[in-house]
Amino acid sequence: MKAIGFKKSLPIEDQDSFIEFETVKPIPGANDLLVKIQAVSVNPVDYKIRQSAAKNNVLETPKIIGWDAVGIVEAIGEKVNRFKVGDEVFYAGDITKSGSNAEYQIVDERIVGRKPKSLQAKEAAVMPLTSLTAWEILFDRIRINPEKDKGKTILIIGGAGGVGSIAIQLAKKVANLTVIATASRPESTEWCKQQGADFVVKHKNLIDEVRAIGFQQVDYIVDFVDVNQYWSAFVELIKPQGHIGSISDPVESVNIRQLKGKSVSFHWELMFTRSMFQTEDMIEQHHILNKIADLLDNGTIKTTLEEAFTGFNAENFKKAHQLLESGKTIGKIAITF
Template sequence: MKAIGFKMSLPIEEADSFLQFEKEIPTAQGKDILVKVEAISVNPVDYKIRRNSLKDKQQDTHKVIGWDAIGTVEATGEEVTLFQKGDRVFYAGDLTREGSNQEYQLVDERIVGFAPKNILMEQAAAMPLTSLTAYELFFDHFQLSKEKDAGKTLLIIGGAGGVGSIAIQLAKKLLGLTIIATASRDVTIEWCKKMGADHVVDHTNLVSEVKNIGFEQVDFIVDFVDLNQYWEAIVELIKPLGKVGSISDPTEPVKLQQLKRKSVSFYWELMFTRSMYQTEDMVAQHHILNKIAQLLDEGILQTTLHTTMQGLTTENLKEAHRLLESGKAIGKVVLKF
């Protein structure tokens, strides 16, 4: 089967930053299902792993990344109970295993959901990783509910990105929050509004922008961009007893003690935690993805797909990585096989 990987971390402009190669189709065992991959999407974690995981020296074997896919179950391990051959599935995978940049992939059934039926394949491929991230942050960590939190304010730093795009929808449609999203270009401002944001502010003057639209402080803040860059603004804007969450990777220590005076709770979110540590509730991701699929099928949520590329090729993967590394990507980028 065809696969695309790399043997050394290189700038995306380098010829060998991605390499196509052939490999054997793996065999499903235990709780694994073998999926014939039909479309994938690219996330910031992809380029971060590509740039940093093999920096010291070139390795002999190819490293295959990619953590969003949709496809069809081709075979099941002997312990599989949730799926059978022929099922259409979608998933974000496991950071500790080979990724989805290949024609067939093994994945643990507990982190896989049944794919949506009423939207296009490429539209569904855009959704797993970002949906899991936003859903876990709001429901598992913040413990939000429409009954007690409807009408409260949420500031989303990075509204037009992949996670921000679905976070806006989940917070508006399922929780009834008042959404303030950050964006600075006309096209990203329009995208955030399309996703359902009530207000869109410029991230470059975050405190004054939020106050200028009538909010001295907000109940919840989520950072999908750069916690160090926005930390002082977060500390100033969060309400007492509020909640702050982040998925970014700080390059400097975060001064959590600055939240103590307001008794603010802080949460990290990494959707790979459950699979990396084989947590007792790992199957929760199966249930979350099934719920996301249902919401997509019912039209309550809309896909965050923005750009589709045809074919699993090194050229397409390089272009997708270039786009995400530029910081100009809107929504999600999908490669359809």
Template sequence: MKAVGFTTSLPIEAADSFIDFETSIPIPAEHDLLVKIKAVSVNPIDFKIRQNSAKDKVLDAPKIIGWDAVGVVEAVGNEVTLFKKGDEVYYAGDINKPGSNAAYQLIDERIAGNKPARLSDAEAAAMPLTTLTAWEVMFDRMHINESDKDKSILIIGGAGGVGSIAIQIAKKVAGLKVIATASRPETVEWCKQQGADIVVNHKDLVSEVQKAGFKYVDFILDFVNTNTYWDAMAELIKPQGHIASITGSAEPVALNKLKGKSVTFSWELMFTRSTFQTGDMTEQHNILNKAAALFDNGTLKTTLNKTLHGLNADNLKAAHRLQESGKAIGKTVIVF
């Protein structure tokens, strides 16, 4: 089968930062679905893995990455119960297994969902990783529920892939008052299109939020850089509020700054359930199906913003180049 990968970590402009190659079609076993892929999207995790997973070495075989896909089930493992051959699925995948930048992929049925019928392949491929991340961070980590309706949430990085769908989920599913950050006219407009009630400039976050009429906010989501905004988040969070981040930190996080307000802090990594084969791993299947129903009834909308055509190294380079620029708005998808 056709695939795109790399054997060493190179700058995206290097000729071999991605290479086209042929490899065998994998065989499903146990809970595996063999999916013929129709479209994929690119996320920041993709370029981070490309930049760091083969530093100062050359792999024996090309590494296939990619964590978002839409496709059709071609075959199933002997323990599969949730899908059958011919089903259309969408999923974000498992960071420890070969990715979606290939003609076929094995995916565990427990982390795949039924593709939203209303969305095109490209529109659906844009959504799994970011939707799972936003859903898990709000409902599984922060435990936002009906009693929180009309409370305030600050979303740092509103125009990015996760931020875009998080705005929608926070506003349309959780019923929160949404404050999102953006600094360019086009990103401000994008955040408003996703449903943000207020858009503030992240370059002077505390004063911007306070000028918007909020001394404190009930919830804060960081989708940019934990330590860059830590002091601002600590100042803006309401006593007994909740902060969550998906970005990690190369430096220790000063949790003591939250003690006086008795603030809760949570990390979110969408790959936790698949990596550790948690007992509730099937919850990702359930979340994707709940989200599919919301896409199909019009509550949520795709965050697709750019489409490329063809599975090849050149298109993967273009998509990674855009992600690395930090200027990407919404999601970039490659249709096979």
């Protein structure tokens, strides 16, 4: 089968930053699906791993990355009981295994959901990783209750990004919260409003920006950008007994002790935790993805696709990574095969 990967961590402009190659078509294990992939999307985790996985050495076998896919089940393992051959599926996969930038991929059925019927492959491909991340941080980590917590305030840092875009929708349309999102440009501000944000503020002078729209403090803060950069603002803006969640990778320590006086809870979220550690509740990702598919199909939420490339080739992956690395993308980018 054809796959796209890399042997060395190189700048994306380099000719060999991505290479096309042939490899053996994988065989599904007992709990696995073999999926013929139709479309994928790119996420920041993709370029972070591309930039670091082979920084000091050249890999013997090219590394295949990619953690978002839509495809058709071509074969199933002997213990699979949730899917059958011919089913259309979408998933984010497992960071410890070979990625989705290939013609075929094997994936554990417990982290796979049914593809939304109303969406094209490219529209569905951009949803799994960001939807799982946003759902888990809101409902599994912070444990927001849509009935009990209705009307409470949430500040979403990085509202126009991939995770921020779907977090706005879930916070507004599922959790019933008052949503304040951050954005820095007119086009990203408009995007956040389109996703359902009640208010959009600028990243800079965050405390003043939030208070200028009438909120002294907020019940929840979720960070999709940089917990170090905004930490002092979080400490000031969070309500007593509030919750802060983050997916960012701090380069410096954060002083959790600053939250003690307010009895504030802090939550880390990594979408890959369940699959990496084969947790007892790993099946939850299957259930979450099916809920997301239902929400997409009934129109409660919408795809966050903003740009798509057609053609399974190294050049399209280079273009997608260049855009993502610019830090100026809005929504998500897909590549159709």
